[in-house]
Amino acid sequence: LPDIASGKLLGGFAMTESGHGSNVQEVETTATFDPETDEFVINTPTMSARKEWIGNAARDGHAVTLFAQLATGGENYGVHAFIVPIRTDDGEPAPGVRIEDCGSKMGLDGVDNGRLYFDNVRIPRENLLDRYASVAENGDYDSPISGSNKRFFTMLGTLVGGRISVGAASVTAAKKSLAIATRYATVRRQFGGADGSELRIIDYKTHQMRLFPAIAHTYAMHFAAFDLIARFRDRTDETAREVETLAAGIKSMASWHAIDATQTARECCGGLGFLAENQIATIRRDIDVFATFEGDNTVLLNLVSKNRLASFAKGFEQNLALTLVRELTSMARTELIDINPLTARKTDEDHLRSADFHLELLKLRKHNLLVAASRRLYKRVQQEDMEPFMAFSDIQDHMMAFAHADMDHHIAKTFADVVEPLADGPEKDALERMRQLAAIDTLLKHAEWYLTYGYISSGKYKALRNLRGALLGEIRPDALAYIEAFGIPDELLSAPIAFENYVGREPLKQAPRGERP
DSSP: OHHHHHTSSOEEEEOOBSSOSSOGGGOOOEEEEETTTTEEEEEOOSGGGSEEEEETTTTTOSEEEEEEEEEETTEEEEEEEEEEEOBOTTSSBOTTEEEEEOOOOSSOTTSOEEEEEESSEEEEGGGBOOSSOEEOTTOOEEOSSOSHHHHHHHHHGGGHHHHHHHHHHHHHHHHHHHHHHHHHHHHOEEEEOTTSOEEEGGGSHHHHHHHHHHHHHHHHHHHHHHHHHHHHHTOOTTTHHHHHHHHHHHHHHHHHHHHHHHHHHHHHTGGGGGSGGGSHHHHHHHHGGGGTTTSOHHHHHHHHHHHHHHTTSOSOOSOHHHHHHHHHHHHHHHOOOOOOHHHHHOOOHHHHHOHHHHHHHHHHHHHHHHHHHHHHHHIIIIISOOOHHHHHHHTHHHHHHHHHHHHHHHHHHHHHHHHTTSOSSHHHHHHHHHHHHHHHHHHHHTHHHHHHTTSSOHHHHHHHHHHHHHHHHHHGGGHHHHHHTTOOOHHHHOOGGGSGGGSOOSOOOOOOTTSOO
């Protein structure tokens, strides 16, 4: 452990294969127990079974935690984790181990990613990580968790911490990019008013429309990420499934938001945002992989929707689709939420700014999309006799829409829960403006859905759109304060365009010959 902590002994997490990434249950690498030698024999049977994108593998790693199909006594017990050395003490590949570099990447080129192949690599029996299962000297298999499906998903719970880390890192990336772009926007001037002076670009409404909602959603993601960290720290057996669901959803939403926000920040800085020294281009390049790292976002949101549906089911069953049809049939026919016609048309400002109103509409969309998905599932399985897996696949667009709606509501509620108990004063007022902008912007993104089903009138849509514009003006005087609250030290912000002297109005001083000003 001291060598691991100091960086002297480096390892990798060897789960993903060329042929299986998200579908970990079907990885092809084998770990066959040999009772005569009390060893597991690790093999890569096909090219699609090679371990891919393994951190520290290509250059520095000494061992990996390898996920492989455990076989003993002629039976396969599914995916388990093993410690497998991949290098000798002198840094050469271990016997039977073949190592390749994955090659140059779109970003994160400083990160070592490698491929691994195993040819009859033998490891001691105790190298099986046996928290959830063990193999005796005679080859007998034992696990305290009944059922291979439940055991597999219990083991996959170890991925939750990584997804939380990626979600939090995504929020940090968005903060830094938007801080640079906002600071630049307060000093960069372009075009002018009647008096001939040039305006700061942050004073243009189009610039505010691009930057301020992105900042508001970053605040919302910040509070959602820290709420998730607290839930993860305090999790119990009863709450573990909910934490897993939120980790999948927030990782997806936060990484997609960071990619979009960083691209917006880059464009808001013009050509200077494209320069490597101004950091945004590097951030944008490096975080692109977050959309698939630690789980493909689309697959993870399918996990969110299935877990939410499964919360209606009893127990941990293999055939989730049939269980859900049984549990949801009655409520799917009767529990669509409607909205009062007066509420659909109400446009007074206090109502439009209200957290209760925002959460009501977001919850309505989440719930009704869940009901719509369950109805479609029921129709395909019960009436059309469709195989359950294909039924789920056939309604994936509805499942995805529901998962997005579920996370939109959760993120907005987390933000509201932070703001509501604060003592009245400037801090609460500032956070409330950000909360309102994030919530209203989310509602407007889905205005077509609300208008189609009559949950808001066209007049209410226009009032919400006008209020979003008004909020931009309210936020403008405190724009710098909002991004300073991210707490990023200047030496870490580091982008030259984030500092006033880069485009200041002071007379230019001649630099000494041969030196850059």
